[in-house]
Amino acid sequence: MNLMNTALDGYSKRNEAINNNISNVNTPGYKKNKVSFEENLKEQLNMSNSLKLNTTNSRHIGFKNKQINTDIKITKDNSYSTRNDDNNVNIDVEMANLTKNTMLYNAIARQVSNESKKIRNIIREGR
16 A cells, blocks of 8 residues: 555656646746656565565574665756757647556556455455
């Protein structure tokens, strides 16, 4: 559930960034924002599925479960500009990204809702 909540936060931040990019499509000199969090989320998911060792003696070799950074990174894309006014927002690309991001957000939100229903059902003992 924590990973899904982090994913929802990331998709929400990306939605804000894309909407900001779309709002500034005609602003001279504006550079679009990008949001990245998937790689850190994948690493966290791999770590949560990895082997966890229980040590019963101080001389046993233990496994240190290091925490992976799941921070959401917002960066400016200064790499290129396709327009004379130095604005690098392409409205068609941003609209496609907005659609994709919305679909991913909705899919994760449905999963969170389904998990919550399962937990409520368990608490009510199936009644």
